[in-house]
Amino acid sequence: MSLAAQPVRHLATALLLLLLSLAPAFAEAPRPQERVENFLLGNGMEVVVIPDHRAPIVTHMVWYKVGSADEPPGKSGIAHFFEHLMFKGTTNHKPGEFDAAVAEIGGDQNAFTSYDYTAYFQTVAPDALGGMMGLEADRMRNLTLTDDVIATERDVVLEERRSRIEGDPQSLLSEEVQATLFQNHPYRVPVIGWMHEMEQLNREDAVAFYDRYYTPNNAVLVVAGDVDAATVKRLAEETYGKVARGPDLPPRLRPIEPEQNTSRTVTMADPRVTIPGFAKYWLAPSYRTAEPGEAEAMDLLSEILGGGTRSRLYQQLIVKSDLAAGTGAFYDGTALDETSFVVHGSPRGPDGLAKLEAAVDAEIVRIQRDGVSADELDRAKNRLVRSMIFARDNPAGMANMYGAALTTGNTVEDVQQWPARIEAVTAEQVKAAALKYLKPDQSVTAYLLPAAGTSN
Amino acid sequence: MSLAAQPVRHLATALLLLLLSLAPAFAEAPRPQERVENFLLGNGMEVVVIPDHRAPIVTHMVWYKVGSADEPPGKSGIAHFFEHLMFKGTTNHKPGEFDAAVAEIGGDQNAFTSYDYTAYFQTVAPDALGGMMGLEADRMRNLTLTDDVIATERDVVLEERRSRIEGDPQSLLSEEVQATLFQNHPYRVPVIGWMHEMEQLNREDAVAFYDRYYTPNNAVLVVAGDVDAATVKRLAEETYGKVARGPDLPPRLRPIEPEQNTSRTVTMADPRVTIPGFAKYWLAPSYRTAEPGEAEAMDLLSEILGGGTRSRLYQQLIVKSDLAAGTGAFYDGTALDETSFVVHGSPRGPDGLAKLEAAVDAEIVRIQRDGVSADELDRAKNRLVRSMIFARDNPAGMANMYGAALTTGNTVEDVQQWPARIEAVTAEQVKAAALKYLKPDQSVTAYLLPAAGTSN
Numbered sequence: 078m079s080l081a082a083q084p085v086r087h088l089a090t091a092l093l094l095l096l097l098s099l100a101p102a103f104a105e106a107p108r109p110q111e112r113v114e115n116f117l118l119g120n121g122m123e124v125v126v127i128p129d130h131r132a133p134i135v136t137h138m139v140w141y142k143v144g145s146a147d148e149p150p151g152k153s154g155i156a157h158f159f160e161h162l163m164f165k166g167t168t169n170h171k172p173g174e175f176d177a178a179v180a181e182i183g184g185d186q187n188a189f190t191s192y193d194y195t196a197y198f199q200t201v202a203p204d205a206l207g208g209m210m211g212l213e214a215d216r217m218r219n220l221t222l223t224d225d226v227i228a229t230e231r232d233v234v235l236e237e238r239r240s241r242i243e244g245d246p247q248s249l250l251s252e253e254v255q256a257t258l259f260q261n262h263p264y265r266v267p268v269i270g271w272m273h274e275m276e277q278l279n280r281e282d283a284v285a286f287y288d289r290y291y292t293p294n295n296a297v298l299v300v301a302g303d304v305d306a307a308t309v310k311r312l313a314e315e316t317y318g319k320v321a322r323g324p325d326l327p328p329r330l331r332p333i334e335p336e337q338n339t340s341r342t343v344t345m346a347d348p349r350v351t352i353p354g355f356a357k358y359w360l361a362p363s364y365r366t367a368e369p370g371e372a373e374a375m376d377l378l379s380e381i382l383g384g385g386t387r388s389r390l391y392q393q394l395i396v397k398s399d400l401a402a403g404t405g406a407f408y409d410g411t412a413l414d415e416t417s418f419v420v421h422g423s424p425r426g427p428d429g430l431a432k433l434e435a436a437v438d439a440e441i442v443r444i445q446r447d448g449v450s451a452d453e454l455d456r457a458k459n460r461l462v463r464s465m466i467f468a469r470d471n472p473a474g475m476a477n478m479y480g481a482a483l484t485t486g487n488t489v490e491d492v493q494q495w496p497a498r499i500e501a502v503t504a505e506q507v508k509a510a511a512l513k514y515l516k517p518d519q520s521v522t523a524y525l526l527p528a529a530g531t532s533n
Numbered sequence: 534m535s536l537a538a539q540p541v542r543h544l545a546t547a548l549l550l551l552l553l554s555l556a557p558a559f560a561e562a563p564r565p566q567e568r569v570e571n572f573l574l575g576n577g578m579e580v581v582v583i584p585d586h587r588a589p590i591v592t593h594m595v596w597y598k599v600g601s602a603d604e605p606p607g608k609s610g611i612a613h614f615f616e617h618l619m620f621k622g623t624t625n626h627k628p629g630e631f632d633a634a635v636a637e638i639g640g641d642q643n644a645f646t647s648y649d650y651t652a653y654f655q656t657v658a659p660d661a662l663g664g665m666m667g668l669e670a671d672r673m674r675n676l677t678l679t680d681d682v683i684a685t686e687r688d689v690v691l692e693e694r695r696s697r698i699e700g701d702p703q704s705l706l707s708e709e710v711q712a713t714l715f716q717n718h719p720y721r722v723p724v725i726g727w728m729h730e731m732e733q734l735n736r737e738d739a740v741a742f743y744d745r746y747y748t749p750n751n752a753v754l755v756v757a758g759d760v761d762a763a764t765v766k767r768l769a770e771e772t773y774g775k776v777a778r779g780p781d782l783p784p785r786l787r788p789i790e791p792e793q794n795t796s797r798t799v800t801m802a803d804p805r806v807t808i809p810g811f812a813k814y815w816l817a818p819s820y821r822t823a824e825p826g827e828a829e830a831m832d833l834l835s836e837i838l839g840g841g842t843r844s845r846l847y848q849q850l851i852v853k854s855d856l857a858a859g860t861g862a863f864y865d866g867t868a869l870d871e872t873s874f875v876v877h878g879s880p881r882g883p884d885g886l887a888k889l890e891a892a893v894d895a896e897i898v899r900i901q902r903d904g905v906s907a908d909e910l911d912r913a914k915n916r917l918v919r920s921m922i923f924a925r926d927n928p929a930g931m932a933n934m935y936g937a938a939l940t941t942g943n944t945v946e947d948v949q950q951w952p953a954r955i956e957a958v959t960a961e962q963v964k965a966a967a968l969k970y971l972k973p974d975q976s977v978t979a980y981l982l983p984a985a986g987t988s989n
Contacts, residue, residue: 150606150719151788253795256716260709261727263606271717271791332607335727339709342798346974518802 113479114306115489118313120322121294125489126309127301127475135302136473137209138198139217140480142297143290145270146192146263146331146414154234154270155286157190158278161230162287163197164188167219172226175212184209192264193413194484200473203303207312210298214316217291227280235276238269246347250525254343258358258521261332262414292323299480302472334360334415340518346526352402353430356421357437358521361514363412365486372410373495373502374510375418379408380457381449381507382440383420387456389440390420399425400433413485418514427527434522441515448508462496569935570762571945574769576778577750581945582765583757583931591758592929593665594654595673596936598753599746601726602648602719602787602870610690610726611742613646614734617686618743619653620644623675628682631668640665648720649869650940656929659759663768666754670772673747683736691732694725702803706981710799714814714977717788718870748779755936758928790816790871796974802982808858809886812877813893814977817970819868821942828866829951829958830966831874835864836913837905837963838896839876843912845896846876855881856889869941874970883983890978897971904964918952 114126145156166172179186184201199209242248252267259265269275298317300309337360364372383390383406394401404422420441424433449457468474482492570582601612622628635642640657655665698704708723715721725731754773756765793816820828839846839862850857860878876897880889905913924930938948 151786153717153788249794252791253716253793253797257713257797260712260721261609265716273789273791330607332609333729335729337709338705339799339801341709341713341800343795344797344974345795518800 113489113493114309116306116310118293118318120318120320122313122317122320123297123483124309124313125297125299125479125483126304126306127299127472127479128303128305129301129472129475130303132472133203133303134200134472135203135206135300135304136198136200136476137206137213138196138299138301138476138480139213140194140196140297140299140484141290142193142295142329142484143195143286144191144193144484145266145268147290147329148263148266151274152278152282153266154238154275155278155282156195157269158231158234158275159283159286159291160188160190160195160197161234162220162222162226162283163216165226165230166221167215168221169215169219170212175216178208178212190268192268194481196477196480196484198473198476200302206300206304206309207316210312210316214320217293217296217317218320220287222280222283222287224280227278227283231275231278234269235272238272238275242267242269243272246345246350247525250343250345250523253345254356254358254521254523257341257343258360258417259334260337261334263331264412264414264416289324289326293317293320294322295326297480297483299476299483301476301479329413331414337519341521342524343521344524344526346528348528350525350527352423353427353527354403354421354423354525355430355434356419356523357434358523359418359515359519360415361408361418362410363414363416363485364410364482364491365413366415367410370498370502370506371510371513373498374506375408375514376410376461376499377454377457377502378444378449378507378510379406379418380461381453382406382444384457384460387460389444390422390437393440394422394433394436398436400429400436401425404433404437411481411485411487430524438517441511444508444511445515449504451504454502454504454507458499458502461499465496569945569949570765572762572766574749574774576774576776578769578773578776579753579939580765580769581753581755581935581939582760582762583755583928583935584759584761585757585928585931586759588928589659589759590656590928591659591662591756591760592654592656592932593662593669594652594755594757594932594936595669596650596652596753596755596940597746598649598751598785598940599651599742600647600649601722601724603746603785604719604722607730608734608738609722610694610731611734611738612651613725614687614690614731615739615742615747616644616646616651616653617690618676618678618682618739619672621682621686622677623671624677625671625675626668631672634664634668646724648724650937652933652936652940654929654932656758662756662760662765663772666768666772670776673749673752673773674776676743678736678739678743680736683734683739687731687734690725691728694728694731698723698725699728702801702806703981706799706801706979709801710812710814710977710979713797713799714816714873715790716793717790719787720868720870720872745780745782749773749776750778751782753936753939755932755939757932757935785869787870793975797977798980799977800980800982802984804984806981806983808879809883809983810859810877810879810981811886811890812875812979813890814979815874815971815975816871817864817874818866819870819872819941820866820938820947821869822871823866826954826958826962827966827969829954830962831864831970832866832917832955833910833913833958834900834905834963834966835862835874836917837909838862838900840913840916843916845900846878846893849896850878850889850892854892856885856892857881860889860893867937867941886980894973897967900964900967901971905960907960910958910960910963914955914958917955921952 112128116124118124143156145153148155179199179201182201182205184199184205186199188197197213201209242252256265298313361375362371382388383404385391390404390406394404402423402425407419409416420437422433422437424430468478479489479492568584572580574580599612601609604611635655635657638657638661640655640661642655644653653669657665698708712721754769817831818827838844839860841847846860846862850860858879858881863875865872876893878889878893880886924934935945935948
């Protein structure tokens, strides 16, 4: 099992999954020819342009600063449901026209919803950019939201929940882990929504959500690829620039977590499970909420402890012993509010779970007690920063990094300074972060077990 | 330890604790001379009069249909904080005048806040009733809410939280158990509030809360004791009747629980703990949400399994073996939404926790498999119904039962029919309730341990 390998917080497309696996959080500073431009339209819409002329392709993304954690209580799922509704027709374009336009030119498009943002993107040839912007600007305000459209698409997201969550013990377990880890913050509610609340979502909810959040001043346009800033600016003014500014929204202040004082477990035993596994979660600061350097230290801690085959967990538990079939660590610092740090493992053979968990715990204690070596810290820094090279080679990857940063309280400068901030982290900071955040008596441990019954 | 013996959901006065220990949920049908009268004032305020002329005393209560589960997200503690503010001055009476008026006549007064309601009461001689109603009606609308009053009283509730919760491992554990048991419903948030949110409560929050909820049409007046309905009606019209009707509030629809699929544990180890213990919680229907007869069956199940010295847990684990120093069961059916059923135990000696838990689990399985005997069901019914006799002897107890019922979605008739509905429960219904609700793979188990470290 690899609970953490599944990005709990994303209803991601295959593309996003790929990007996440490449890009822990932010990008390396762009090369000189990739000078990023950042400006506002008159109606408050933020624009980021990331030129990259190596291939005749452009990724066009619109990010809305609204995700499932902004939903009203009792209306879980409306953010993701709305993402689906955006693919229906508008007063200017029939349902399917947008899809057909992209398909006709051999482009690709999709969308995704997370706790903190909702994003729409197309990857097309540069000369199609203006058309994409016209279509995207159109559906920002002119969507046709009839009861019929609502009812039909609600059936689609209900079926999506049935097949992706209800049919998958690991997904069900992940939901209840989040609901246990977050006692107060809306990150405890699944992005796709609770079934019984999704069933009640209606036209009134959709219209209220659309009018409040789908406005130019609540959106970020990110264009990356074979295009220049002047062209993007002109096209953006002709399309998005014509959309009226929406209401000024209050700051995104969600209920935050109280001090936590317990260790918790969440156990699911299900006949459909073939490989047992565990995952241990701690609350951790995000890039937005952390003290300076702490989120960077958490990224390095995650890399040193469980980031791939060079990590301590992999080396100790798979290479040097045969305790684990799989193991790793995961930290997602790209969040508006407090996030989580996760370690996970599945034993080799059905009986080694407790022993494996103890061995993973021991690796954490070893870092908390002895710290990390200068050498392994350097190598982890290199791996993290180098991993950005892959992302940088892909306009969609760059667009994704800037969009996620700008919708979770960070800036273009934060993205650009990230490699330098990673380089500046000391071994002492990594040890301090492990001590401060990975406390055994304030963790939540998930157990996924093959047979019916309870764990321990 | 006896987690369940502490009414998690009440910030109760000594009086309320006494009443709860006497009165599981509702009262026996009143005797003929205790004909209950129930009517509305012109402004929508509901009135219940429970005459009882055996002693020259009267209990006057006003119940507001608002509790902590009605608070806006991020404003936890405002309902209880507001209860405190109600004891400050009004435009007509200086701070302390109400207290002094009650004390002068040798009366008693207090207030309490729960998830679903907030109540204020005085017990006085009958000729003081009119004066009490005047003072209570006055503070329903004329409270003086200055920044000074807010700041001073906020310090008081913060100190209350520090001493009652932060200073008590069992209370801290109970909070996190509730936050784990309820994944979506606001019952997961403590009545007293999370410290970091209480610190931010301000005058604006208090005024908004007052204007929305402290209105005659959101209140129930309950008068019990040496008084007749005509007198109460006349006095109520002269006092409460003069208060303008407030806004019509929408139905109290809180986010409800999703289907739960895991078993969870919550562990606190603290050097201040001397006696270990565990408590196992299940979600359970309340009298308002249950199918007909189910809540009554849960009350009987609780009584048979763990209600006092005649119960199975007590007999098996204390009398026939020496596994437990304490054990019992608890069900609180008086709630607007889904509530909980709890079993708990502390071992005799420091090492018997796991063995005791297994023995408690075995008693539950025994009921689920073999049901309960006709004889023990009859005796449990008698104990429950007879326990009402004590409550009935006390006007405050009667007032409390009617007030709690009417502010959690029940009626005067529900209270009066309760004994008959208890009598009608069959052994099969008790067994069915145990099977339906006490599932081991959907429970939350709390462990309170003496030393630092984690459990299992």
